[in-house]
Structures are given as C-alpha cells and as structure tokens.
Amino acid sequence: MDDLEIPSNGRNAVPPPYGTPMQLHVLKSFCNLPAGRPVQATMITVYTITMSPVMDVTVRTASGSEIRAALKVYDRRLGRDLRECLGKHVAHTPEVETAFQYFVKAKKMAPFLRELARRSKEDFTPPEPWHFLDDAGPDCQAEFEAALWAKCDGYFKTETEAYDRLCHLQGEYIPRMLAHVRVIVPVPNVPADLGKYFELKGVLLERISGYNLGDLPISPLAPSDPKKWPSIIQSSVNLAHKLDASGVLMGDCAPRNVIVDKRTHMPFFIDFAQAEFKEILLQAWHDPKDKGWNPEYEYWKTVATRNNPGAIGTEMKGKLKKIKNMELKGIVYPNYESILKEIQQPKKGQKLG
Template structure:
C-alpha cells in the first residue's frame, strides 16, 4: 500500500499490555516490577472470583474524588493483595490508554496520514496461550476482557524521533531544523484547537518522516478531551459562577500543559547545546486566545 510520500507503507502493531513496559510497571522508587507466572496466576484467580469488577468500581469512584488519580504503583505496598491490585490497576490503565488513543485517532481522522499515522484496525488478543479456549468460553462474558490484550494497527512512520534530530543520520542539514521544530510546535497547537490536550507531550513522541521531513505525533494515549472536561466541570457545578466560561476554562487548562512549548523548548536547548544552532521558535499564546474570547463574548453581550 503506497503512502502519500510515494513509498511502500509499513505497519506497526501497538499493544496495550500490562505485563510489559518499564515505566508502566515501575514502583514508587522507579524500579521495574517484573511480571511473573505466579502473579499472573493470582491475577487470574482475582478475575475469576469476580473481585476484579468490585475493585475497578472502587477505583473509579475513588479517582472521581481525587485531584490526581491513583497510580498502579500506589497499590504495591497494600497489605491486602497489593501485587494483585497492582496488576488490576495496570489493566485499568492500559484499557484507558487504548480507549483514549483510539478515540483521539478517530477525532483526528482528517490528520491521519498527514500529521499522525493512519489507524488501520483494532485488535484483541488472548493474554497468553495458557488459557484453554474452552475455559474462556465457559467464563462469564463480562470477565473475558480482563484476560485479553487490546491493540491498534498503525501506519509506521519511517524516520527518526524529533529528539534525535541533532544526531540522526536521517536528519536534514541544520538550516532545515527551524522549519521542522516550528511545524511540530504548530501541530501541537492544532491538536489543542481540536479539543485534545496531550498529557505526555515530548519530542520523543514525534517522528519526522525521512523523505518529507515532516513531523508526525505518534503517541496519543495520554490525553484529555475538551468535551469530557466540560462535562466534568458541569457535574461539579463550576458553571454556578456567572462569570465562568467553559471555553476559557479549556484554554487555561491548555496553557497549564503548554504542549507547544513541551515540544519546542527541549529542541531549542538541544540544538544549541549539541550543535551550536540557534532556533527561533514562535509559540502560540493561550492568554491572547483567552483575551480574544472574552472580548468576543463581551461584544455579543452588548448587542443583546
């Protein structure tokens, strides 16, 4: 299958598997907690007894009342089945990442193949070959997903990570760097304007195509959606204040995360430090947007 650059398209299967990932499986000290057959057996017992359902309901209710959700690593020291709860919380995190990333790709459909990879398919795999097919068939349907691994089939962007631009043999001459970094910064802002805020926005999550030298965001699992935030704000009655405005609140949230600067600032520092190249990157300002929104709404109010 040819891509817009005229070269053959390759694909990558991204799996959301709780059993792997150094950061995902780290404890509070940053040490990786290995997955073992013993803990897997205990987790499966946890699922089969129906305890998983109750735990996930408790976790969801608890996180609704917290400013920051509980991380899987917080359960490791729990005296009551801590390691198993760690696995259960990891499953919940992987499931959330899968749901958010597939939703993000769907919402950014018009950018697929241009600024983000094309998403070709969703997949669902059995976690291991150890579970007999007949045993899975006999399980309650609501329990089966806990022993499966979700994934997505994505177009592979052949190139280099933006964070490696200063050293990669695939990178263009230094006079092209300004354009590439500015394009990535602008793309981050464009994604924000479409109602998506990336909570893990970093040059390592941007791949620059080796032929076109255009940046592509390739990791959208850690993100928030504007409509979901507005629903949360209304549920918590933030709108009781007559001066409160959801559009302004969204752009304040965007400003707090500052996705464009998350991309541009590290690259400006790296280009100067490693190659002596000065990049003059321009960043969009949320404060100017907020001021414009207030002015526009004040004008509408005056007309009424």
Template sequence: MTMSVVLAVTLQTCHGLPIHCVLKLYDRRFGSCLRYILKKKTAPHTPENEAAFEAFVRRGMMPGFLRYPKKRNETEDFAVTAREFLDEGNRTDSLAKYEATLWRDCIEHFECETKAYNRLADCQGRLVPHVLAHVSLSTTQLTAMPPEAAPYFEVKGILLERIDGFCLEDLTLATPLPSNLRTWQQLIQSGADVAHEINRRGIIMEDCAPRNVVVDKQSHTPRIIDLAQCRFRDELVEQWYKWDTDNPGAIGAVMVNLVQKKTGAKLPIRYPDYRAIIAGIKRRKAEAAVADRKRA
C-alpha cells in the first residue's frame, strides 16, 4: 500500500560508474492508499476517469474548483477528501472532481516533501536520504493542450538516494532470533531519536510509522523515507508540541510491542522529556519578550 509510485532507477555517469536511485512520483493515477474510497477498497484509474478529467480541465474548471476545497478546509475540522465527490449525482462531473482532488493532493504531497527535505538539507544522508533531483513528467501530449492546462497533466517527482537495507517494521521477521536483543533495542532507539531530530527542526510527520523507516545495511542506521505528509512550524508552541509527542512513540512504542509479541521481552526505549522542552520554549519566549521591551 502506497500513496506514491516508487521506481528503482539506475543512472549511468560519464565516469562509467552507475548510480542507483529511487524515483518517487506523485501521480494521481496510482497509489492504492491515495485512491482509497472504502477500507481496503480503491477506485482504480480508468479511461472514463481520464476523459472526464481532461474535459473538466479543457473547460477551464480547475482554478474555480480548487478554491472550493481550500475554502472549506479553512473553516471545517476535517479536510475535504476526493472520495466524497464520487457521491455526487452527475457521474462525469463526480469522476472529474475526484481526479481533480487527487491531483491537488499529489501536488500538496510533492510540495510538502520538497519543503521538508529543504529544511533537512544538513541531515540528508544521515536522518533522511539525499535528494538528487526534482523531475516533471508529462502524462499526455502537451501539444494538444492549451498552455494553461498543461500543469494539470504533469507528474512531479523526486529522485532520491537509494538506501539498501530493510524496513524497520520487518525487524522481528529475522530468523533465527538474536540471542541478545540489544542490537534491536539500539535500532529502535535510533529510529525514535531520528523522529525527534526531525521534530526539532520544526517538522511534524503526520504519517510516522516503522514502515517509513529503512535501516541501512552498511551503517546499520535508520533513515526516514516518507515526508509527504507533514506540518511545519519555526518555533514549536506548547499545544502543538504536545501533539508531536507521538512521532518518536509512533516508531518506538510500535516496535517495542512487535518485539514483545515475538520474544516476550519488553525493550526499554527513552523518549524526549517534553516537559523540559516546553519549559525551554516558554523560557526563550519570555527572555525574547524582555529583550524586546528593553530595546523599546
């Protein structure tokens, strides 16, 4: 299950040494989770869907339609989802709006992940993979499209360093089981620490889970590989930081439970002291306020 298409890519360099990469594509036509309409049920992309979407775009309907979910999201507690448009009466319009909303979702995921990797520029290759390039692919013959319609038929992508290793979620599938679980404990602790390091840079992951952590087989260090659904803040406030405490726990606590089910042992994992962190944020804000008053 995935939100994006992921392809293995090999680049041939002028020096003759190939570079193995991963190309992540934000394509509305694919991704089982992206096209969910019911639990474990997806709405497949079909020629009928594409024809409805293309006609919708050609009629110049996209700009006005995209303002509608944006306005609703500003006033409602729950975000507008693509699936709700499938319940509208006119089948052609409902399919077009469904695809249009998925297009918006893909663009938002691409922009979010790009912003997150930019913030983590100094951490690439350590906490997250290196970003090698950004790409834009066409899904149709753009010569047949008006210039203003062309962006709606482009697929954005990010070319990333390939991390050879295993998914942290699969840690307990190893056979035979290790006689000493300290290695597992260290890996899980490192995964939770990576999540916290990313949080400290003002990035909160909304889809934080062991399945999004890959352990490099050479360095035996974890990397977070999915940053498409994040929130950003320059300085974390108390209410927001409390919500963020699930990021390290979403990796650490889940893996502790998996290991306990497999071995019967409960591994001790350390989590950040959020009370101290929040107190520090308050202290810095108070000090800044005092300094501002003195300058005034």
C-alpha cells in the first residue's frame, strides 16, 4: 500500500488506492443494487479525506443502469485528521502495515480491543489512537493502527445506525442510505476470523448536488441575493433541532456537515459517524435508585448544553460578518428553558419535539 499525500485543505485530494473502477461488495441494499453481490463503482472525484475518504462515484446497477452516489469509506489508512498525532499527520507506510499485520497474526487484536473498550468506558479521558504512539512501547505503531481500526469500525456502525434511526427523514432532510458496502481490496493471508481487520466498510449515500452551508457567502450555487441567506440558515437551525428531537445527537454539528440542495436551497445534514443516540445515553445514565429520574428532562438538558442549533447559527453569523461584513439577524433558536420547564410540568395535550 502506498504512502499517500494528503493535501492540507482536504479538498481535491488524491484518489485513495482502491483502483478505478472499484469493486464493491453490497452488504445491505436499500435500493436496486444486488445485496450479497459485487458491483462496480467509478470514482468521479474525491470530496474530502479529512476523517474518511468521501467520493463522488457512479455505480452500475444490476439492470445495467448507472446511479450517481456519494461513497464514504471508513479506512484507517487515510484521513488527514483521523491520523493526526500532536498536530501532525502520521502517514500509513508499508512498515506500519507490516507491524499491524504481525500484530493481527499474533492474535493480539482481540485482547487489545477488549482493553480499549474497557478503558473507553472507565477512564476519565478515553484513550485516543495517538496516545498509543506516545507510549513508545514495542507494539506502539501496531497499536496505533489497531485503535484507528476500532475508531473506523465504530464510525461505520454509528453512521449506519443513525441512518436507520432517521429513516423517516431520509430523502428530505438527510440523504437516502443506498447501501452498506465493502470495498474489495487485497486482504493479507490471515485466518478467516482475522480477515475483518483488513476489510474496508463503507456507505453509498444519495448524492446531494449543492454546496456546503459554510460556503453560503462564496458559493456560485448559492442565491446571489444575500437577503435569501438567513432563511437557509434558519432552516438549518430548525433541522438541527429536529434531529435532536428525533433522538440523534450529532457529535460534529457544523455548517460543513450541511449540504444545501442547489435547486431547492433546502439543507440536508450529513456525517453522523460521531452521533450519540438518546435511548443509549439514557440507558447509560439511568440510576434505578434515583426515584425522581426524568429521562426526557435529562436528555434535553444535554441537548441544551450541546446546543447544536446554536453551533450552526453562531458559525454562520461569524462567516457572514467576516466574509461579507453582514450582520445575521432574526434567527430563532429553540428555547431550551421553556422546553425543560414544559417537560417538568407538561400542559394537557401538549407534545414535545
């Protein structure tokens, strides 16, 4: 595997080493792609490789027609920010890969992942992949790769679970999930149960043709009349609240994770790899001894602290000021104080969210 040059801005990055055309094995299909079978994808461009490589691709369907999609691959070997250690990108090299393969073949993965899971649950500061490099032990490079593998595996699971939980919003507020896939790449000669550590999982998403919300003041696809911009920002703020109310708390809620459809100028949220789920948070927080436990209240308290709608509005306000010297006014945010009050004293017949 080659050492890749990752451009500093993450855009127009060099293609990942999957080959063109790429072969994808469809693990789960939500469209007319055949599940359990390989399909061919051709890359048109790479959007970004900040955490995961995300590409604009065409995929040939069983009937011979082609669909255009966004392919996001959870690949530990890439990712400018994913492989960062103390502000520097740590390149994936053949030596590092050899060390990782020895580690896997020596059956060190399972105990390492168990310990990582235990520490992630119990430690005050959960371990990050780069912490292992800092340890400088004999297996430190392999452990860095192993922790990155765990991170990418978690991102795939979280992203696919979020799309499942948000299936009612797909196609209108978030892209449609088309398929869960595996990019077919050479896997080293390891026993079958260890092959998973070299597999590359990914998702094929409906491709939203538009511009990132963060580019609103500069994109040629955005309305040229700045008076139209506040309503696009307001729709995005409202959508952030809608996601919170749907029980999916985005971990990385920012304008760059919002794509605005170039025709309708309606926002679509993307990137749920770091999301958290209400139900799972509540299970973890619940103390059966606490008789006054109000799960709804606890959830919305966290939503209010996180303030995802505010994260969208504040960043956009700063951008408009900086780029266009424009004051963003009149954006309406959720009133968390009254939401929390209502949870404690619900009015008759009134529903939240």
